[in-house]
Amino acid sequence: MGAGWAGLAAAVSLADRGIPATVFEASRSLGGRARRVSSEGTDLDNGQHILIGAYRQTLALMRTVGAAPEKLLMRVPLELRFDDGFHLRAPRLPYPLNLLAALLGARGLNFAQGMAAIRFMSRMRAPRFSIEPDCSVAQLLEAHEQRGALRRYLWEPLCLSALNTPLTRASAQVFANVLRDGLTGARENSDLLLPRTDLGLLFPVPAAAFIGAHGGSVEMGVAVRRISRDGTAFVLDDSPQRFSHVIIACAPQHAAALFDVFPGLDEARRTIESLQYEPIYTCYLRYPDGVHLPSPMLGLTGPMSQWVFDRGQLSGPKGLLAVVISASGAHEALPQQELAGRIHEELKVALPGLPEPRWTRVIGEKRATFSCTPGLARPAISTPVQGLYLAGDYTASDYPGTLEAAVRSGLAAARLIIST
Numbered sequence: 001m002g003a004g005w006a007g008l009a010a011a012v013s014l015a016d017r018g019i020p021a022t023v024f025e026a027s028r029s030l031g032g033r034a035r036r037v038s039s040e041g042t043d044l045d046n047g048q049h050i051l052i053g054a055y056r057q058t059l060a061l062m063r064t065v066g067a068a069p070e071k072l073l074m075r076v077p078l079e080l081r082f083d084d085g086f087h088l089r090a091p092r093l094p095y096p097l098n099l100l101a102a103l104l105g106a107r108g109l110n111f112a113q114g115m116a117a118i119r120f121m122s123r124m125r126a127p128r129f130s131i132e133p134d135c136s137v138a139q140l141l142e143a144h145e146q147r148g149a150l151r152r153y154l155w156e157p158l159c160l161s162a163l164n165t166p167l168t169r170a171s172a173q174v175f176a177n178v179l180r181d182g183l184t185g186a187r188e189n190s191d192l193l194l195p196r197t198d199l200g201l202l203f204p205v206p207a208a209a210f211i212g213a214h215g216g217s218v219e220m221g222v223a224v225r226r227i228s229r230d231g232t233a234f235v236l237d238d239s240p241q242r243f244s245h246v247i248i249a250c251a252p253q254h255a256a257a258l259f260d261v262f263p264g265l266d267e268a269r270r271t272i273e274s275l276q277y278e279p280i281y282t283c284y285l286r287y288p289d290g291v292h293l294p295s296p297m298l299g300l301t302g303p304m305s306q307w308v309f310d311r312g313q314l315s316g317p318k319g320l321l322a323v324v325i326s327a328s329g330a331h332e333a334l335p336q337q338e339l340a341g342r343i344h345e346e347l348k349v350a351l352p353g354l355p356e357p358r359w360t361r362v363i364g365e366k367r368a369t370f371s372c373t374p375g376l377a378r379p380a381i382s383t384p385v386q387g388l389y390l391a392g393d394y395t396a397s398d399y400p401g402t403l404e405a406a407v408r409s410g411l412a413a414a415r416l417i418i419s420t
């Protein structure tokens with residue numbers, strides 16, 4: 001149950017192997033935290049999302065459901081461009097030349113800093129990106145003398161974007177996993193993939209169509225409140241239907257509420273209840289059509305705003321900017337209108353002469369992802385209850401709370417069912 005990316009991934013994978021699945025979704029929209037929303041007559045996303053080339057399972061699954069990544073995602077080589085002139089761009093060269101050239105040629109890093117970053121990456125490679133014992137990203141960076149501009153423009157933005165957790169609390173091991181998969185290996189791994197369409201069309205909507213076309217179904221507006229047993233079968237609420245397997249693919253805070261009947265799930269419940277969460281705020285600002293950024297994505301020196309995306313260059317309409325603030329911070333205390341006003345003022349520094357926005361909309365997801373802290377225990381996908389599985393970005397994985405983690409968990413749950 002749950003038509004987020006995890007639940008849909010599981011159902012697509014089952015349907016693809018001729019096992020029809022029914023997906024129950026509490027809300028009226030597909031995609032969970034990565035869904036389309038509408039405001040002021042404009043299709044927006046619940047939060048601006050970005051994928052990377054290393055999201056292999058997500059990209060493969062998009063192809064399975066007929067959502068061509070080549071068409072629906074703008075693929076650009078790794079580029080970190082900031083409003084104060086910092087600019088790092090990986091050329092289209094094979095790895096590791098792309099990374100070496102990016103670090104040594106970055107505007108805003110001197111030669112010594114570029115070399116320090118290269119040394120850091122090779123020291124991480126030697127023990128195969130294993131951090132023993134796990135510590136915070138801040139401690140890791142300090143131990144490898146990754147300070148100043150390197151920390152400010154490179155490692156901190158990567159950590160916030162991927163782990164959605166401040167450096168001082170983020171897991172160095174999970175950060176290392178992201179560096180391993182995102183910055184090393186094939187050059188394409190580090191490519192940034194920016195959605196050219198709303199998040200619904202990117203995967204959830206074609207996924208639901210695929211499930212329907214393969215004998216399954218997606219039932220919208222059905223919140224499952226209770227799972228029980230009838231012999232070896234599962235019963236959902238008072239429905240007469242019986243199910244051989246159940247995948248709970250809700251966000252963690254909703255999943256644990258369904259564990260009541262099964263004492264075997266006590267440990268998973270305790271693990272889930274000990275998770276903490278981080279917010280992500282997306283502020284949409286609609287300017288006149290002529291307003292645009294020098295590139296589809298620009299880093300902001302804040303102090304609050306972190307990234308701005310030019311939706312006009314992506315999924316439209318022209319003049320629509322989306323500013324993202326990951327992880328917890330002072331911005332959470334501000335009323336939405338005041339926050340939008342502050343963000344507009346910060347944007348004016350990057351874009352002198354910026355006119356007043358026609359409208360603004362702040363979407364604050366308080367529990368955008370779990371807080372990805374060192375040594376964090378995450379519940380396994382298989383449970384002690386035979387036939388019952390968990391899926392979601394929070395389940396045990398070497399990835400932080402991301403689309404790829406959600407998709408991988410759904411695929412893994414489906415594999416477990418197929419193998420029984």
Ligand SMILES: Cc1cc2nc3c(=O)[nH]c(=O)nc-3n(C[C@H](O)[C@H](O)[C@H](O)COP(=O)(O)OP(=O)(O)OC[C@H]3O[C@@H](n4cnc5c(N)ncnc54)[C@H](O)[C@@H]3O)c2cc1C
Pocket residue numbers: 001002003004005006007024025026027030031032033034046047048049050051222223224225249250251254255280281282365367368369391392393394401402403404406
């Ligand atoms: C603002 C924001 C920005 C983000 N940016 C990025 C990004 O740039 N890149 C990236 O990779 N990741 C990003 N993420 C993370 C990514 O969106 C999540 O990791 C992913 O969507 C989680 O998917 P999921 O399927 O595990 O859970 P969810 O998306 O939470 O799906 C769970 C579904 O279960 C449903 N449900 C809950 N309870 C019940 C019930 N009782 N019965 C039936 N259905 C139920 C919910 O309605 C929901 O649809 C972002 C997240 C947010 C919020």
